[in-house]
Amino acid sequence: MLKYLVQVFILSHVVASKKHPEPYYGTKIGPLVEFAHGIKGTAYAVDETTIFIKGFSYDGTGPDAFFWIGNSPRPSPEGTFIPYPEDYHEREPPVLKAHNNSDIILRLPMGKRIRDIRWLSVWCRRFTVDFGEVFIPPNLEVPKPRVLPEFKRLAHGLRSDNISILDAKTFYIPNLHYDGAGPDAYFWVGNGTEPTAFGYKVPNELGSLEPLRGYLGEDIEIQLPGTLTVYDIDWLAVWCVQFRHNFGHVMIPKDLDVPPALGQTKISPPWWYNPTTTTTAQPAPTNCREFLDKRLQVKWIMKGDHVEITLSARISEDKYIAFGLSGGNNKAQMIGADVTIAYFDKDERSFRAEDYYISHASQCDGKSGVCPDERIGGRNDVTVLHGERHNGITTIKYSKPLHTNEAINDRPIPDNEPVSIIAAFGPLNSRKEANAHTYKDRLDTDVQINFSDMNDHQCTLSLDNMPEDGVLAWPQSKIIGDNTFYVKIGPTGGNKGYPKITGMPSWGICYYINDKLIPELTVERGQTYTFVVEAGESSSNPARFHPIYITDSNEGAYAQLSKDKQRKQQIYAGVGYGADGKAYPMTTGRYCEWTHKSIDKSAESDTFEDFMKTLRLECDEGEPAYLNWTVPMDAPDLLYYQCFIHSNLGWKIHIVDPGYISEQNGRTANKATGKSLPIGISLISLATIIQTILHRRQ
Ligand SMILES: *[C@@H]1O[C@H](CO)[C@@H](O)[C@H](O)[C@H]1NC(C)=O
Ligand SMILES: *[C@@H]1O[C@H](CO)[C@@H](O)[C@H](O)[C@H]1NC(C)=O
Ligand SMILES: *[C@@H]1O[C@H](CO)[C@@H](O)[C@H](O)[C@H]1NC(C)=O
Ligand SMILES: *[C@@H]1O[C@H](CO)[C@@H](O)[C@H](O)[C@H]1NC(C)=O
Ligand SMILES: *[C@@H]1O[C@H](CO)[C@@H](O)[C@H](O)[C@H]1NC(C)=O
Numbered sequence: 001m002l003k004y005l006v007q008v009f010i011l012s013h014v015v016a017s018k019k020h021p022e023p024y025y026g027t028k029i030g031p032l033v034e035f036a037h038g039i040k041g042t043a044y045a046v047d048e049t050t051i052f053i054k055g056f057s058y059d060g061t062g063p064d065a066f067f068w069i070g071n072s073p074r075p076s077p078e079g080t081f082i083p084y085p086e087d088y089h090e091r092e093p094p095v096l097k098a099h100n101n102s103d104i105i106l107r108l109p110m111g112k113r114i115r116d117i118r119w120l121s122v123w124c125r126r127f128t129v130d131f132g133e134v135f136i137p138p139n140l141e142v143p144k145p146r147v148l149p150e151f152k153r154l155a156h157g158l159r160s161d162n163i164s165i166l167d168a169k170t171f172y173i174p175n176l177h178y179d180g181a182g183p184d185a186y187f188w189v190g191n192g193t194e195p196t197a198f199g200y201k202v203p204n205e206l207g208s209l210e211p212l213r214g215y216l217g218e219d220i221e222i223q224l225p226g227t228l229t230v231y232d233i234d235w236l237a238v239w240c241v242q243f244r245h246n247f248g249h250v251m252i253p254k255d256l257d258v259p260p261a262l263g264q265t266k267i268s269p270p271w272w273y274n275p276t277t278t279t280t281a282q283p284a285p286t287n288c289r290e291f292l293d294k295r296l297q298v299k300w301i302m303k304g305d306h307v308e309i310t311l312s313a314r315i316s317e318d319k320y321i322a323f324g325l326s327g328g329n330n331k332a333q334m335i336g337a338d339v340t341i342a343y344f345d346k347d348e349r350s351f352r353a354e355d356y357y358i359s360h361a362s363q364c365d366g367k368s369g370v371c372p373d374e375r376i377g378g379r380n381d382v383t384v385l386h387g388e389r390h391n392g393i394t395t396i397k398y399s400k401p402l403h404t405n406e407a408i409n410d411r412p413i414p415d416n417e418p419v420s421i422i423a424a425f426g427p428l429n430s431r432k433e434a435n436a437h438t439y440k441d442r443l444d445t446d447v448q449i450n451f452s453d454m455n456d457h458q459c460t461l462s463l464d465n466m467p468e469d470g471v472l473a474w475p476q477s478k479i480i481g482d483n484t485f486y487v488k489i490g491p492t493g494g495n496k497g498y499p500k501i502t503g504m505p506s507w508g509i510c511y512y513i514n515d516k517l518i519p520e521l522t523v524e525r526g527q528t529y530t531f532v533v534e535a536g537e538s539s540s541n542p543a544r545f546h547p548i549y550i551t552d553s554n555e556g557a558y559a560q561l562s563k564d565k566q567r568k569q570q571i572y573a574g575v576g577y578g579a580d581g582k583a584y585p586m587t588t589g590r591y592c593e594w595t596h597k598s599i600d601k602s603a604e605s606d607t608f609e610d611f612m613k614t615l616r617l618e619c620d621e622g623e624p625a626y627l628n629w630t631v632p633m634d635a636p637d638l639l640y641y642q643c644f645i646h647s648n649l650g651w652k653i654h655i656v657d658p659g660y661i662s663e664q665n666g667r668t669a670n671k672a673t674g675k676s677l678p679i680g681i682s683l684i685s686l687a688t689i690i691q692t693i694l695h696r697r698q
Contacts, residue, residue, distance in 0.1 A: 556642020
């Protein structure tokens with residue numbers, strides 16, 4: 001994967017801190033002692049799970065050499081590889097190549113920490129020879145991330161959980177909420193006792209300097225730009241540049257001692273994020289199934305004598321995903337099950353997968369219950385290959401052997417026939433072991449998987465549409481056959497509305513058309529449609545100014561885009577251009593909003609219709625705006641109605657060929673009456689189309 005390719009760091013990218021002698025690479029472990037093949041370099045502890053080797057050299061002539069770690073008294077065959085470089089696709093890393101004064105980042109595998117090992121060696125496995133080594137001093141003080149308070153909640157619904165400084169350039173902001181309504185807001189850093197206009201923009205989690213979109217409880221990482229480090233700033237804020245308005249901030253303490261920023265903190269767009277298109281990138285063609293109301297996605301592929309399994313779910317950081325072989329044939333049974341418990345360890349900031357055996361449906365008491373194999377005299381046969389957490393979704397890929405030599409704790413994975421599996425979500429206890437899960441969070445019917453299958457693709461959701469805690473969206477409403485669309489503003493319907501329906505973030509309000517929540521519209525090419533828009537008329541009140549326009553963008557917010565981005569967006573209606581060539585919105589009318597009679601009742605409302613009963617319409621004085629749109633004959637099949645100012649208020653318009661809608665209506669009417677369709681209707685609609693086209697030509 002691309003993000004792992006950058007392994008060797010150029011000195012100028014190394015960022016020093018004020019506190020330490022420059023340049024700072026972490027706590028010094030010591031020089032590598034050479035026994036053979038020109039081994040050189042100095043090792044540093046960057047953080048609990050990362051070692052940096054400055055100036056590594058090796059002649060590359062050993063036949064079977066690896067970076068090797070262990071906790072025996074001296075380097076020995078009782079060790080483990082460090083997966084280096086990280087982008088290999090085999091079961092083992094490739095044999096170590098020659099290096100001449102390279103800077104190397106080594107991430108310890110399988111959640112191992114520096115305190116768990118006694119030495120690092122360049123080790124030739126075939127001949128069990130130590131080419132060079134360094135010992136980890138006992139009680140080595142390793143730089144650690146620093147936990148800060150949360151964002152102050154000053155405006156626009158900005159809030160978060162406690163923010164962490166992961167390293168000298170990287171912030172981790174969990175559970176970030178922001179309504180996205182600031183017209184020109186950014187992450188912003190600077191000096192002084194509180195945020196001011198003298199500051200620097202910080203790119204968002206995707207590395208972009210666009211104005212911030214809305215966030216709905218996402219966990220993100222952002223990195224300071226250029227040579228700035230956390231030692232150079234006094235605060236991190238969300239700041240509106242245009243109106244010099246602080247939406248909330250957190251102060252950075254002066255007594256920091258955090259890991260250096262050598263690039264060990266992975267920051268990269270999620271693998272399904274594809275900046276050039278808006279469609280979801282398809283993952284590699286492994287097998288895929290969804291379980292637990294589509295809340296758990298399991299991908300697998302058999303490779304020789306082991307199987308690689310990827311689990312993805314939208315779960316909070318204190319939860320685990322359990323997946324494995326059922327304890328009984330043809331039924332979902334916990335007792336006797338051999339499962340893997342996978343989770344994100346938020347304290348260590350690493351991903352874990354542990355082999356469990358379930359002898360009783362109770363918490364592990366050290367002998368029986370739901371126990372890690374390692375606690376009952378067995379071995380953890382599961383290896384974590386990859387883990388990531390983005391937008392609240394945890395994805396962990398691990399490898400498990402089909403057969404082990406532990407007859408008691410491990411059930412063999414059959415390599416040519418289906419087997420019953422079980423799956424669950426649940427909370428971790430304080431030992432980070434699996435606690436009991438609720439009935440709703442476990443598979444209770446028999447499901448079988450043939451692990452040797454090559455072609456079992458039953459997944460229907462992309463990861464970002466994955467529901468949380470089993471809350472399903474209200475059904476998508478549709479408008480087909482109407483020619484007039486009454487556009488107003490209303491609440492997004494919490495966890496059942498806009499974000500679930502669209503899979504995109506929302507900031508609390510969205511369009512209601514003909515009193516439906518972001519309906520999908522269907523329109524015919526050549527037909528004229530009228531939008532009666534009551535979504536605000538004054539740009540001086542941005543929170544109540546949402547002029548609609550028609551575009552090919554699934555986010556909208558044309559006004560916020562850079563010139564380059566604007567050129568990429570095609571506009572179909574609702575936008576005028578001034579003498580200076582500047583775009584302005586034409587659909588400015590009075591403001592009407594559906595508001596909560598009391599508080600948001602979306603969680604208690606089974607249907608959108610129930611929810612509507614908890615709303616009341618409030619309108620300002622004034623007139624609506626009218627937009628008449630004749631759909632061009634060459635319009636693409638999918639367009640969107642969106643807000644000219646803010647992103648993510650609207651949704652889809654399906655464009656169909658002339659006659660399609662009346663044909664559909666005819667078909668349903670036909671079904672209902674059981675009579676055949678009179679030919680006259682299609683002739684009439686054909687006449688209308690021709691008329692419309694002629695009308696447009698004039
Ligand atoms: C390593 O690089 C240096 C400087 O580029 C060069 O002088 C030296 O010969 C190289 N050593 C080896 C073993 O290639
Ligand atoms: C979060 O920050 C507050 C305020 O600094 C602090 O009291 C609390 O202990 C922090 N929580 C965690 C989990 O670190
Ligand atoms: C803040 O002040 C420090 C020392 O006064 C300086 O080194 C640093 O560059 C300043 N940071 C910014 C962002 O201006
Ligand atoms: C399991 O899948 C493999 C590979 O597709 C196939 O050869 C085998 O027949 C399947 N077994 C059963 C019992 O369906
Ligand atoms: C838009 O269409 C409506 C109804 O077809 C018509 O009454 C109105 O005059 C039109 N408005 C504009 C600005 O063309």
